[in-house]
Amino acid sequence: MTWLRTPPDAKPDAQAATPEGRSDAAVDVQDVTPEGHRDSVVDIQDVTPEGHRDAAADMQDVTPEGHRDAAATPRPTGLSLGVVGWLRWGWRQLTSMRTALVLLFLLAAGSVPGSLLPQDGTNPSSVAQYYSSHPVLARILGDLGLFNVFGAPWFAAIYILLFTSLVGCVLPRTLRLVGSARQPPPRAPGNLSRLPFAVSYATPLAPETALESAAKALSAKRFRLRTGPGWVAAEKGYLREVGNLLFHMALLGLLVSIGLGGLFGYKADRLLVTGTSFANTVTALDEFHPGRLVGPDNLQPFTVTLDHFSASYVTSGALVGQPAAFNARIRYSASPGDSMHSYDLAVNHPLIVDGARVFLIGHGYAPEFRITDGTGRVIFDGAVPFVPVETTGLVSEGAVKVPDASPKGLGFVGVFLPSAIDVGGKLESYFPAPNNPMVSLVSYAGNLGMNSGPSQSVYSLDTAGLHELAVSPRPLAIGQSIKLPNGLGTLTYTGYRQWVSLAITYDPGQTAALWSGIAVLAGLLLSFMVRRRRVFVRASTDETGNTIVDLGGLTRSDAAGGFEDEFAGLATEISGLHQASTDASQSPGPDLEAPDRTDRTDREGSGPSHREGSGPSDPEQSGPPDPEQSAGE
């Protein structure tokens, strides 16, 4: 975006409250005194209203409307504004670029405590700890919502204001752009030789005829025309405004669709062991990040059963052990009672059900244990997901908790080794596939601390109330058991299963956001690549009775590339028309370097007929009289 790129020559006009009126007035003056020799720099700028109006339009691109308005609006004095006036003033302030930037900064600053202080949503036990170690400070911070920053009302206020500010800024500009796209070309300035591109020649045609044929030629090139006494103004490149418009509307669309996603979407995670099922309900999810307006009853009621998971790995070469393919065979139903469908989940091949997407994002092993306690009863029999801690051999860590064992609670922590190998007395896993699946556990007995206090991770053991038991053997192969001392019980490693972790996302604004994003880009490209360019033609009779045709061209100073050729081509074509349609003996049009007007020798602007890019700020460039000026006579 041209956000920070402000054409230097835009400033004078940006300050002018009514650039349109001002330039028109200037043109009028020029009309009255066509021989404006004493053009000062400022006058030149007035003569070329187009550049400035475009530049001003650019300014609008760069700086939201509201900013300028805010700058231009006089400060309200006392109560004279009235309620409506104050509201309007407030709205202008809110939708100004400055306010948007301040809000953006506040948003960033507001999230700082969210990363410095423990947060209720993610780490409640640390919050509790903070309360116990700094009771007074914690209460103050808590009242300020700093332990739940992203849910705090003040944080919501910031982003709602930011959103309003952006929408309030973009919407009126969109409307203004519609107006700009429908605008006719401006009137032709009086002195076309002042324009960056200018050419002048004599023609035997009458001025009206010359203008008419020029207009026809420009019209054939799909220029938009406006005519007046003795002049034709033509403009092309309105697609730029269309691009601008597209960009702004798409930006609005993007904001709205992101807002939609934030309000009605959610993200969730779930770990699923093969052979088991889950339903998309809050109680079944490991993580749940709902949008603002999502409640537990808004989740799509699908169920997923994981029948089989397979992973294949590269078995040789430099990439040995790297995963080659994953496939999770699932069955799902869209809602309770619906028929079950089969589906193969793979990486980047999500299941889409009822608008929600289910991605396969991870996998691992869940060793299975059967544990009996001191009374001889089976008190645990199931698979325990272990979490991979490295990728080469997929060594995984986990914990088994049996708080209700009798006479003492039992706990085990350890590692699962898919392809166990003894490397100098140290157990490692040489490959991620289960070639030699073993577990190595440390056993504990005592109080697992699960009957009160903060919730624990299921992957680790709080050993504060436990004592380690001396047991052997370690490691265990499938089918092997460890007998705990003092008749505390036995643990048998009965096998393993695989698990997958699934990410569930629902974002109702996603498709709209995608299309809006594409449209933003398209609009941006259009507005960058298409230039507004204007061509003016003036035809008049000089004192010798000759018809003098002036052609002037103008485009945005910062994107002139290509216009030079276009203008030259147009000039060639038009002058060719003017010559060819009359006297064949006259030198034909293409010789553009053959202008003609004696009365222009004293003009500053009669230098080289093609003046390229001589900015208004550079009047010195107008050189000596054209040496070829009389060639055409």
Next chain:
Amino acid sequence: MLRLPYFASRVVGAAVRSPRRAAVGALVAAAVVLGAAACDAGATAQDTAVGNGSSFVTGSYGTTVFRSGARPKAPDVAGTTLTGSKFRLSTDRGSVVVMNFWGSWCTPCREEAPALGTLARNFAGTDVRFVGVDIRDDPASAEAFMRTFRIGYPSLNDPSDLVALDFNGTVPPAGIPTTLVIDRSGRIAARIVGQASYSGLKALIKQVKAERG
């Protein structure tokens, strides 16, 4: 968020294989906390996942009481109990039903269990029925839990969350534990998300029990 480095390296290409990344991944993964995290539904829309996994948002916890005119109808939940007998909610129509969603791995469930066990015994012989819904558990652990806390009432074995799913569109359990008080006409009179207190639950039961209808 269980974003294991495994798939990350798969998606990006085979380039990423640092053990440090793996360790970070494991840390992140550790936050998933199969059960503990599920204990705490209703987390806010934050994306930070690393923690001890015991995340819960106090704001989403609490008791909701529905006026008698505005009570959602409870679905006719049916299933098999941990001891293998059949259960259907509608057969308890005419009684006040206290339905508790729990898991033996869930700390707040263990914390509230004594209160529930005591209340069930105190209301024994009246028309108040207690039923549990055991979520994401293995039956052996669940039975051990019931022995530990002397829970005498039956619990549905619901490893696939189908009971909770049945409540979709009414007042679904918004976390574990959740306790519902269902009135005599089979409508949900109150919901307690999070740990139920003895006195709070007792008051609710008495209130619904006192209704005639």
